[in-house]
Amino acid sequence: MEPTELATTLAPTGPLRASINLGNPVLAQGTEERPTGVTVDLATELARRLDVPVEFLCFDAARKSFAAMSEGRADVCFLAIDPERETQVAFTAPYVVIEGVYVVSSESPIRSKTDVDRPGVRVGVKRGSAYDLHLTRTLESAEIVRGDDGVTVFDDQDLDAGAGIRQAILDYAATRGDRRVLDEAFMQIRQAVGIPVERSEEAVAWMRGFVEECRASGFVVASLVAAGLDEALVAP
Numbered sequence: 001m002e003p004t005e006l007a008t009t010l011a012p013t014g015p016l017r018a019s020i021n022l023g024n025p026v027l028a029q030g031t032e033e034r035p036t037g038v039t040v041d042l043a044t045e046l047a048r049r050l051d052v053p054v055e056f057l058c059f060d061a062a063r064k065s066f067a068a069m070s071e072g073r074a075d076v077c078f079l080a081i082d083p084e085r086e087t088q089v090a091f092t093a094p095y096v097v098i099e100g101v102y103v104v105s106s107e108s109p110i111r112s113k114t115d116v117d118r119p120g121v122r123v124g125v126k127r128g129s130a131y132d133l134h135l136t137r138t139l140e141s142a143e144i145v146r147g148d149d150g151v152t153v154f155d156d157q158d159l160d161a162g163a164g165i166r167q168a169i170l171d172y173a174a175t176r177g178d179r180r181v182l183d184e185a186f187m188q189i190r191q192a193v194g195i196p197v198e199r200s201e202e203a204v205a206w207m208r209g210f211v212e213e214c215r216a217s218g219f220v221v222a223s224l225v226a227a228g229l230d231e232a233l234v235a236p
Contacts, residue, residue, distance in 0.1 A: 001202045007050040009203045010195065011075050015053040018043035019065040019074035022058050023126070026098055026167055027078055027191060029227060032058040038096065038223040039078040042193065042214060046076065049210070061148070063128025069196065080130030081190045090197045090204045092211040094190035094235040095220050099166040100131040102182045103151065103173055108160065113186045116161050117142045124154035124162040130189045131163050165189065167229075190235065 001009070010016065020035050020043070022028050028037035035056050047054035057074055059065045068074040070088045080098075081091045102123070104110045116123060119141045125132040127146040135144055142160075147153030151172045154162030162169070166185065173179040193211050195204065214220055221231045 001200075001206065003051070006203060006206060007052050009200055010207070011047075011050060011052045013075075015055045016043065016047040016050060017055045017057060017073065017075045018047075019068040019077040020056050020058045021060075021062050021065040021078065023060040023062065024098075024165065024168075025171075026096065026165065026229060026233060028058075032056075037227050038220060038229075041219075041223040042078070042095070042211075043076060045214065045219065046210060061126065061128060062130060066128070069194065072196075075195065077194045078191065079194055081192050082130055082133045084133050085194070086197075088197055089194035090199060090207075091192040091194045092208045093215075094192045095211050095215045096191040096224070096233050097235045098189040098191060098233065099185035100134070100163060100187040100189055101166045101169050101185050102161045102163055103154065103169050103179050104161050104182065106178045106180050108180065110161060110182070113182060113184050116186070121161065122157070122159040124150045124152075124157065124159045126150045126164065129164075131165075131187060134187045135163060 020028050020039055027039045028035050030036040035058050043054055057068050062079055065077055069077040102116055110116055117139050121142040122145050123142050124145050126149050145153055145159055150164045151162045169181055173181050195207055220234050224231055224233055
């Protein structure tokens with residue numbers, strides 16, 4: 001595919017409109033006006049290679065970032081791979097892998113992820129997040145309680161457990177003296193770059209190659225380290 005044709009396919013309105021989830025502190029930091037982080041760096045590099053300007057559409061939740069993509073307001077998104085999303089988004093391989101973990105009260109009898117999936121246990125999750133989608137499919141007995149943030153609804157409704165990404169959950173627990181994070185992850189959250197499924201096969205293949213190159217070359221590692229994050233988050 002010729003460069004001009006590729007740019008027209010991936011950024012049909014002119015600029016590359018990148019949907020950024022500021023609600024995930026591993027993927028993005030900063031503010032709506034000045035976002036930073038690995039997803040911002042990837043979008044900037046992608047726009048540079050396409051020779052188009054980049055525009056950032058910043059949101060506080062993955063479901064809003066996904067909506068921007070599905071409604072045609074964004075050209076590229078940075079979301080966890082999930083079967084429900086794959087009906088509308090063509091994903092690359094993951095560039096970062098994040099763990100989903102539970103937090104409970106210090107006095108809770110819950111000691112493992114198996115203990116969570118029992119009748120009467122209520123789990124707080126962030127509505128529309130990758131772990132909400134995953135737990136909706138996999139929890140058989142526990143009740144999912146959704147809110148704007150998993151730990152907020154966990155606190156506000158005095159739930160049995162809260163779910164979230166390990167980094168954010170550890171930060172939350174560190175501010176409290178009465179919380180305990182379960183070491184065992186309940187899922188691996190595979191963060192990838194996505195474009196609309198309507199894009200050509202050639203464009204999807206090029207995008208997948210771009211992400212693989214950024215991962216293999218050390219671009220993703222350098223971006224994570226610059227943000228003060230662990231390079232071990234890079235997908236194997």
